[in-house]
Amino acid sequence: MKTDRQIKNISRLNIPWKTQDPFLFGTYHHERYPGGDDNLGLSHGLEGRNKGNDFSGKDGWSMYHGSHIPGFPSHPHCGFETVSIVTEGMVDHSDSMGAHGRFGDGDVQWLTAGNGINHSEMFPMLNKNANPLKIFQLWLNLPAKSKSATPYYQMLWSEDIPKLTLKDSHQKNTILNLISGYYGDKISLSPNPDSWAADPNNHVQIWTLDMEAGATFVIPPLEENVNRSLYFYQGDTVTIEEEVIESDHMVELKSEKEIVLHNGDQRGLFVFLQGKPIAEPVVQYGPFVAESNEALKKKLKEYRETEFGGWPWSTSETVHDKNYGRFSVNPDGNRTDK
Structure with missing residues (x-):
């Protein structure tokens, strides 16, 4: 029986999602x-x-x-x-x-x-x-x-937000939205200053992954004892090692292992969360x-x-002018329109 596995646990994806520290x-x-x-x-x-x-x-x-x-x-x-x-x-x-x-x-x-x-x-x-x-x-x-x-x-x-289009050896695409963290030499926008994610030593990653049917994607290895969770919320199947995992499942992964995702016959959508536990x-x-x-x-x-x-x-149910597009007003009144 193989004990040195990449996968720590697989569970059904329910709402709310099961999460790991931090x-x-x-x-x-x-x-x-x-x-x-x-x-x-x-x-x-x-x-x-x-x-x-x-x-x-x-x-x-x-x-x-x-x-x-x-x-x-x-x-x-x-x-x-x-x-x-x-x-x-x-x-x-x-x-x-x-x-x-x-x-x-x-x-x-x-x-x-x-x-x-x-x-x-x-x-x-x-x-x-x-x-x-x-x-x-x-x-x-x-x-x-x-x-x-x-x-x-x-x-x-x-x-x-940095968006990476990563091709595998068969020219199949995975699109990675880098909301927090890094991938290779690409770094996300800065998180909030007091966030656990603001210290790169905490290895906080928040990614969304959009995998083409049949695509392969690699999550690089890291130091031990960093929590990793992969949420497979739409698609067919994904294979990790020899484990075939259906959509609507959450997979807890080892951080010291290279993780290779082989997507199935349909477009696969995932959220990947990672971080060193706060342990408090x-x-x-x-x-x-x-x-x-x-x-x-x-x-x-x-x-x-x-x-x-x-x-x-x-009102507690505040909405804004119906003619507005995407915009933001900071507490100091500074406004950005998109």
Whole structure:
């Protein structure tokens, strides 16, 4: 029996995704929203849903916590970071710092919650006929020394994210979106300054992989004891060593091994996460993350008293002008339009 394997574990891909330290949480939403109305909400299909808490997937979509506009109205975070990757459709962001924007079609938002922030993530129904949405959200933990960091908001625009087209020996392509980390001599855009990913010695990688049918792709070896997770969320099969793995599975991989992916007969889509574990205690209560029960109680008390700065917007389901394209406004008022 072979014991020196590249694969540590294979498990069914459920929502939320199982993650490894330094990641806390991962999820993928693929929504087939219908046409919207003049207020960027849904014009029909709301009957029979649990208003404000709809995770039903009825008719191929959910409202989540939105009542008229789908999405996640204002809610708090502290002690970690969110990395939101939108591959199709648009998301409207607003937060308690005053930062806001609209992003999608390959853009990534990196938000350090740190000492505490409120934000909303709404899905504006900008089109009259159909509004498909594909979004991944990852929660990346912060070490105890950074859990009290000042919140920080950054947009990584699709046009700026390094995209590598890698050909194998048979000229089959794999497209790698380098959201965080490096591949060969290519380096990602800078992560947020207080992030665990900001130190290259922590080897944090966030990639999306788009493999042509029959393509081969190599994940290079690294030092031992770095956590690696491969999420195979769309396709047919992928073979690693001699193990044939069907889509909708997560594979935990050894970091000291070269990993060779042989894609099957269909286009294969993957998310790859890697990082040296923070290896500190984690105490979590929903979107509140701390390093101890005592620290968690203090943060909950602080939120009850301060609401992490409150909510400067007129509604918890904030969306922006329907005529806007992709844009971002930082807390200092500096605006970028794409």
